Amino acid sequence: xxxxxxxxxxxxxxxxxxxxxxxxxxxxxxxxxxxxxxxxxxxxxxxxxxxxxxxxxxxxxxxxxxxxxxxxxxxxxxxxxxxxxxxxxxxxxxxxxxxxxxxxxxxxxxxxxxxxxxxxxxxxxxxxxxxxxxxxxxxxxxxxxxxxxxxxxxxxxxxxxxxxxxxxxxxxxxxxxxxxxxxxxxxxxxxxxxxxxxxxxxxxxxxxxxxxxxxxxxxxxxxxxxxxxxxxxxxxxxxxxxxxxxxxxxxxxxxxxxxxxxxxxxxxxxxxxxxxxxxxxxxxxxxxxxxxxxxxxxxxxxxxxxxxxxxxxxxxxxxxxxxxxxxxxxxxxxxxxxxxxxxxxxxxxxxxxxxxxxxxxxxxxxxxxxxxxxxxxxxxxxxxxxxxxxxxxxxxxxxxxxxxxxxxxxxxxxxxxxxxxxxxxxxxxxxxxxxxxxxxxxxxxxxxxxxxxxxxxxxxxxxxxxxxxxxxxx
Ligand code: NDP
Numbered sequence: 001x002x003x004x005x006x007x008x009x010x011x012x013x014x015x016x017x018x019x020x021x022x023x024x025x026x027x028x029x030x031x032x033x034x035x036x037x038x039x040x041x042x043x044x045x046x047x048x049x050x051x052x053x054x055x056x057x058x059x060x061x062x063x064x065x066x067x068x069x070x071x072x073x074x075x076x077x078x079x080x081x082x083x084x085x086x087x088x089x090x091x092x093x094x095x096x097x098x099x100x101x102x103x104x105x106x107x108x109x110x111x112x113x114x115x116x117x118x119x120x121x122x123x124x125x126x127x128x129x130x131x132x133x134x135x136x137x138x139x140x141x142x143x144x145x146x147x148x149x150x151x152x153x154x155x156x157x158x159x160x161x162x163x164x165x166x167x168x169x170x171x172x173x174x175x176x177x178x179x180x181x182x183x184x185x186x187x188x189x190x191x192x193x194x195x196x197x198x199x200x201x202x203x204x205x206x207x208x209x210x211x212x213x214x215x216x217x218x219x220x221x222x223x224x225x226x227x228x229x230x231x232x233x234x235x236x237x238x239x240x241x242x243x244x245x246x247x248x249x250x251x252x253x254x255x256x257x258x259x260x261x262x263x264x265x266x267x268x269x270x271x272x273x274x275x276x277x278x279x280x281x282x283x284x285x286x287x288x289x290x291x292x293x294x295x296x297x298x299x300x301x302x303x304x305x306x307x308x309x310x311x312x313x314x315x316x317x318x319x320x321x322x323x324x325x326x327x328x329x330x331x332x333x334x335x336x337x338x339x340x341x342x343x344x345x346x347x348x349x350x351x352x353x354x355x356x357x358x359x360x361x362x363x364x365x366x367x368x369x370x371x372x373x374x375x376x377x378x379x380x381x382x383x384x385x386x387x388x389x390x391x392x393x394x395x396x397x398x399x400x401x402x403x404x405x406x407x408x409x410x411x412x413x414x415x416x417x418x419x420x421x422x423x424x425x426x427x428x429x430x431x432x433x434x435x436x437x438x439x440x441x442x443x444x445x446x447x448x449x450x451x452x453x454x455x456x457x458x459x460x461x462x463x464x465x466x467x468x469x470x471x472x473x474x
Pocket of ligand 1: 009010011012013014015033034035038075076077078080081082084085102103104105129130131132133262
């Protein structure tokens with residue numbers, strides 16, 4: 001066969017489901033996996049339309065099976081495997097072919113690969129795919145970067161397999177080279193922060209109010225009917241309702257409390273620091289996972305501090321539940337404000353011109369951070385594409401004015417009871433920092449000048465000044 005519409009290499013969790021999704025939509029997909037038996041299993045188990053999936057035993061066979069210019073999706077482990085695969089595939093490709101990395105690449109790698117492949121006459125696309133296994137199979141959110149004309153070659157396929165929101169596909173071209181993978185990375189950073197915010201609210205209900213997991217699950221279930229509606233709130237309710245057959249208790253109680261991570265949240269936090277842009281709730285979420293992984297240290301330290309009071313476990317009431325709901329909403333707005341601020345800043349640095357409203361729109365279905373809140377965010381950026389920050393959007397400002405007190409009370413409660421709530425507290429500090437016209441940084445500038453003669457600007461005069469620290473006003 002030489003008429004396949006697209007090729008796909010890497011038939012792991014994501015790759016096989018994307019291939020099946022494409023085939024379901026009538027596309028002919030040539031597939032290949034490094035381990036041949038996997039290709040045989042996937043193609044052998046395929047019961048869809050004739051010619052939907054063609055198994056290829058080698059990269060040469062795969063390339064020959066696709067109609068030029070050939071879009072070839074790589075859905076393999078991120079990092080070196082992508083470079084190895086590109087190197088192995090290159091001798092078989094022709095100018096104009098379109099290698100597509102759909103894994104979770106670090107966008108710096110995508111920029112590097114894009115440049116190298118462009119020089120060789122290929123059009124490289126870096127495409128972030130979100131939604132996990134189910135999303136890949138039924139409709140993910142797709143964030144593409146690279147040459148626009150190359151994207152247009154695959155746009156109908158990506159639109160067909162993507163999730164839909166109000167009839168609109170959750171797939172878009174977002175900018176040149178690394179734009180798609182950068183946006184996917186920020187998506188994952190926001191995902192980390194939202195997961196951490198939810199985990200903190202869960203922990204407060206569990207330890208400060210001694211609620212049973214199933215009851216907490218009911219609260220999350222109710223919240224999912226209102227402004228907090230989101231995929232992560234929904235699955236939190238489902239998780240807390242789940243019993244463990246072996247122990248007979250809630251499954252959450254038998255899960256080891258060490259959080260894993262593959263790096264995308266960390267990349268986002270590092271990039272924010274590199275760019276000098278604030279993303280404190282994403283930082284806090286990454287650090288919380290790192291602390292969680294230090295279980296032995298935590299146990300040893302806990303043993304030393306037994307005398308510090310523990311949360312009392314008093315009964316919860318509706319007012320506290322409403323407070324926690326407000327805290328989660330405000331925390332989430334602050335976290336989105338950071339994520340979108342980061343994208344706006346990076347867009348300028350890397351010359352991407354990221355369409356922020358489109359990004360909010362394609363995150364409304366298919367991806368892990370899909371939520372009702374993305375509607376007013378999309379509307380805010382549609383109205384003002386260069387919005388200075390999300391807190392200044394009218395609808396979101398209204399929500400923050402309504403929620404900030406709940407955030408304060410929740411943070412105060414967590415701090416007083418010794419319940420770590422770094423995402424909630426940093427979200428609040430970020431909000432307070434951003435709404436402070438005059439900040440404590442005057443003191444920082446004075447200190448810098450005092451010890452390092454770094455100079456400062458004055459509020460009442462132009463130019464660089466030094467303080468009279470040594471007795472003279474320079
Ligand atoms: P899996 O571990 O399920 O599959 C990995 C695939 O990569 C396998 O097909 C494997 O082949 C192949 N592979 C690994 N190393 C090489 C190599 N050196 N050369 C060729 N092929 C190689 O991974 P996932 O499907 O979960 O993830 C794939 C990509 O998608 C990753 O970048 C991941 O971060 C990203 N992603 C994953 C999501 C998820 O929820 N799982 C969500 C969104 C993105 P073999 O069978 O021979 O080992």
